[in-house]
Amino acid sequence: MELFFLALLLILMAGALASGYPVAFALPGSAIITIGLAAGSGALFAGDMDAYFHSGGLSQWLTAGVTNLRGIYWEVERDTLIAIPLFIFMGIMLQRSKIAEDLLVAMAQLFGPVPGGLGISVVFVGALLAATTGILGATVVAMGMISLPAMLRNNYSVPLSTGTIAASGTLGQIIPPSIVLIILADQLSSATDQASSARKALHKATTGELSMPSAFDVTSTSAGEMFLGAFIPGLLLVALYMGYILVRALINPAAAPTVPFDAKVTGRYVAKLCLTLVSPLALIFLVLGSIIGGVATVNQAGAIGAAGAIIMAGYRLKEGGKNAYLPAILALVAIGMTAFALLNYDMNVKNIQTRNDQIGIWIGAIAAVLLLVSLTWSSIRTYRIQNTLSEVMLETAKTTSIVFVILLGAAMLTAAFRAFGGEELVKHFLEGLPGGFWTKFTIVMLVIFVLGFFLDYIEIAVVVVPIVAPILLADPSANITAVWLGVMIGLNIQTSFLTPPFGFALFYLRGVAPKVVKTIDMYKGVIPFIILQVAALGIVGAYPQLVNYLPTRVSLLSETAPPPRNPRLQICLEDHVHQALLNDEVAIHAALERVRGLDLSYLPNSTMNDLTVALSGIENSFNLIDNVKSAERTTETASVDYRSLHAEVRALQRRIWANEARMDQAETDIARARGDQDVIERAQTLITVMTHENADTLEQIPSEWTEEHKRFSEVLKAESKARSSYRREVDNTWDSLAELRAISLAGQAYVAVAAEFGPLIVAATTAEAEEAMSQIETLERKLRDIAGTDKIVSALGKARRALKGRKADPEKAVQQLVDAQALHQSGVAWRLRAEAELSAPLTALSDSVRLTVGLRQQPKLEKDQALALASCLSVHKNVSLNF
The missing domain is CATH 1.10.287 (Helix Hairpins)
Structure with missing residues (x-):
């Protein structure tokens, strides 16, 4: 019976969506109705409300619902979704303040004289707007209202014009910051947990081992990694669009003629053009640059973008008015002062020690006040002028609420789908297909592509991804990364905005297009761009480095980079070391021979x-x-x-x-x-x-x-x-070499403490026990900082403990101190000679093998090593033979 209720669930959902019922209520509604009917039927016909559930029952479904609700709204660790309202606010604010419109006009004038230049400018602006707004409807409508009349007026082909505008408007779904990528990251974070459990169970079943090596585990992803992963594929898609338009214009100039530049170039025009271009580019740099550089999280970058959009809207809405640019100038001064303070002062408020530190904190405080004044001033402007701020906040609240309600409803639907065995059914179907992972992946991509004809991107992301992602991620034969899967699904979902009959970009464009533009022309126009999107999907699928390299590179170069001993890095690290040893073999052997050629007879046997x-x-x-x-x-x-x-x-x-x-x-x-x-x-x-x-x-x-x-x-x-x-060998070798080098460099420091033993021996017999113990402990601390003094420190420790408590034995303490002094004196001569003769050759040898033999023991990778490993780790490696 569970299959009957599973079918009923899907029929109710499809029927509600097809009838135009709001998605936010269609998804949870179909789940609640089906669950209720199943529980009621079980109680009525089988005497058990759980009888017609595949696993668990009504109570388990309710528990899953509560867990999902808590996970989406109340878990502190799951804060990815906070970025959604911030980026929505940024996009709507830039659109309402006409900044997007200014950008379109300026770029059309610049690119117009190039073959197909007007179309290329639309793509270029679409990419810039994608990186600043990310709001599809606003982008398509803005470009449709401004660019479409200009393209038609300059005799551009109608299908090419409409296709270019519709496709460019969808770039916001894959070029970060993107709401789609944030939602996908959120869905994949839970999918990776399920995939990890499934892979561990598979490893245990196939090998009999209780634990799976961490190198074979599935790693999660975050919104920041999704942004980084989608950056290059997004640029690839922009390049494909531009290349198509340019080739089309060269083959058929009548379809995309050049547009003469008729404006008069004056200093005022150049200044306005620079301001129009620089402002959005600066905002893109601040938002994406802060994420890529590891300076800010996605949520913090979203806040930066929202604040930047308010400041930009503040001067644009008051353009031509008195003091129009003063708030923006204050913001720039504040940012400059902050950067200066961070670069030149220690900005830790809890660690103020000198007057110089105080100066840095004061500069930072003044900069914060100036930025706050600028933001407040701009907010008041946007509130007073055309009630822009209120309208933007209201629209942001509406859009955010819809997204979150859909997320919650989809979580309820997914729980119901699993309750009736839908996930197991899909899993068994996919795993039963011949051809392994790539057959499963291709089927999933085809299903998502077809669903894109009928469903919105949020519906696909929150309904399909939780079901299929764990299955695909758990497969060790491809061992794909979650970020690659997310970007591939994001690229695929993007086609849903263009595919007839329900492509939202087509609806938006139809609403602002003149009557001369026929719907069939719009359908014809988007077909080449759909083909280009599929081509981009194939390229990214064949070359996963396009997605994986940037997140891996940033991770390995960040302040929180994994140490070289991280198990996931080892195979790539050994590939790199093998090549590095081949390259450095002559230099390493020369350094070895230099040490071996020294007279080392003066060294103690243990050191030798x-x-x-x-x-x-x-x-x-x-x-x-x-x-x-x-x-x-x-x-x-x-x-x-x-x-x-x-x-x-x-x-x-x-x-x-x-x-x-x-x-x-x-x-x-x-x-x-x-x-x-x-x-x-x-x-x-x-x-x-x-x-x-x-x-x-x-x-x-x-x-x-x-x-x-x-x-x-x-x-x-x-x-x-x-x-x-x-x-094991290289770790032991490096530890020994590092210790010996430290010993050879510490001769003077070793000799410097010689005079402190005599007073300690006297204090052990004449001074109070507590005072003597304190003096001994001080010397212990000094010696611990000097390499190769463990035996001396041990003797001092015994002396200190001999003075402790009621059974104190000063004579024993004195004997231990005398032994410690003798141990120290026996090392003075050879340590001084080692510092003079051995320290330089050992340092040269250590430097020659530090990034090969000693690489695993370093605190973090250096840039060259990090880049080499990022390249290696970006390729998916089949690990199925270990299962």
């Missing part, structure tokens, strides 16, 4: 042994990294023949596991049947059928599987052992 081990470890690292690469090549060779067998067997095993899950559910149904013989018989029949089917499936597993799997597992273990040996 440590140095010998360190030098041997550096030499051995070349062989060990070669062993790693050799084992890697062996694995790649073995995987060629094994991969197809592995895929075949795992597909059969997944079928068995799916049947076992159905059998478990049947057992649950029997337990809940309460004597209902029909339910019991159906469940027992299902168990029997599934048992026979599993037996038949087991017989299909090739006879050579056990032996081949064992052989390949040994190959994987050999590679893992080679990597572990390399990592």
Whole structure:
């Protein structure tokens, strides 16, 4: 019966949406009605309200609803959605203040003389507006009202004109900041948790190991990473649009003729043009630059954008009036002062120590006051002039409310879909398809593309993504990143605004287009751009680096970058080190020979042994990294023949596991049947059928599987052992080398404390115990800062403890202090000589291997290493053979 109610759920949802019923109520309404009917039918016909649910029941669905409500509105950790009203406000404010209109006019004049220049300017402005407003309706309407008459007046092809405007208006959905990307990031954050659990369960089922290496786990994404990931694909789409228009104009000049520049170039005109272009570009730089540079989170960048839009609207609405630009000038002065203070002073209020620190804080405070005055002044202007601020805030509240209600309704619908087994049905269907991940991915993309003909982007993002994303992310055969999947879905969803018959961009444009423009011309015009969007989807799918590189690069270069020892970095890090060792081999061996050529007979045996081990470890690292690469090549060779067998067997095993899950559910149904013989018989029949089917499936597993799997597992273990040996050796080598270098550099510091032992010996017998203990502890702290003094510090600690408590033994303390002094004196001569003769060669050797042998032990990656690893990590790697 759960399949019946699942079908009813989908029919009710489709019917409500098709009838034009508001989406915000169609989604939760269909869920509530279906859940209510299922619970009522179960209570009436089976005596159990949970009888017709696939898993759980009414109480579980209600619990899921409460959890989703709390997750969307009250979880502090889940603050991604806060950025939505901020960016909506920014976009509407820029549109209402005519800044977008000014930008269109200015760019049309600049690009007009170029073949297809007017169309190219529309695309360019569409991209700029996308990066500032992100509001599709406002962008399409603005460009339709301003650019369409100009294009038609200059004899542009009607289909090309309408297609260019409609397509350019949709760029705001993929070029950050974008509401679509924020919603997708929010949906994918929970999807990655489910995918991670599924992948861990798969690893346990296939390997028998209780824990899965973190390098194989699914990582989540954030709105900031989505913005970074979508940046290059967005520019790619802009380039494709511009290239198409230029080629079309060159092939058929009549379709996109040049437009002569008829304005008179004066100083006033140039100043106005610069102001028109610089202001939006500056806002883009502040919003996106703060995110890309890691200076601000997405929410903070949204606040920056909203404040910037208010200040820009303040001078635009009062253009030509007295003091029109004064608030903006105050804001610029405040920003300049803030930047100056941050660059030249310590701005930590809790750590004010000098007058210089106070000056920096005062400069920052004055800058904050000036910025507040500018923002308040601009807000008052936008409130008084045409009631702009009130209207923008009202429109922002309406749009935000719609988005959040749809999110909540979609969460309720998704919970109902899962309650009736819809997610399991989709999962079994996708996993049963031949061709692995890419077949599943292609089917999902096709479904989203088709849904785009009928549904809005929010409906697709919040209904489809939670269902299919965990399935796609959990598949280790592609091992895709969440940000790549989100950008791919975002690019696909973007086509929903252009695809007839329900493309929203077409509706918006139809509303402002003159009667001479026929609807069929609009349909013809968007077809080439839909094809270009599909082409962009293919390019980004084939080259995931276009999405993954920028987020990975920013992550590895940020202040919170993962350390080089992070497990997820190791394979790429070893690839980089292998190449770096080959490049630096001559220099490293030269540094080794320089140290070995020294007279080291004066060193103590323990220090000499440590140095010998360190030098041997550096030499051995070349062989060990070669062993790693050799084992890697062996694995790649073995995987060629094994991969197809592995895929075949795992597909059969997944079928068995799916049947076992159905059998478990049947057992649950029997337990809940309460004597209902029909339910019991159906469940027992299902168990029997599934048992026979599993037996038949087991017989299909090739006879050579056990032996081949064992052989390949040994190959994987050999590679893992080679990597572990390399990592252990280089870590120990670098630790020893760093310690020896620190010892060789600390000769003078070591000698400087020699005079402090005598007074301590006297104090141990003459002074109060507390005072003597305090003096000993002071010397301990000094020696801990000097490398290679552990034994001396240990002796001092014993002396201090001998003076403690009722059983204090001053004689024992004195003896320990004498021993510590003797240990110190025995090291003075050789340490001074080591500082003079050994410190420079050891420093040179340490510098030569710091970013190879010692790379794992560094606190963070340097730029060159981070860029190399970002390039490597941007490519999806198939890890399915480890499962």
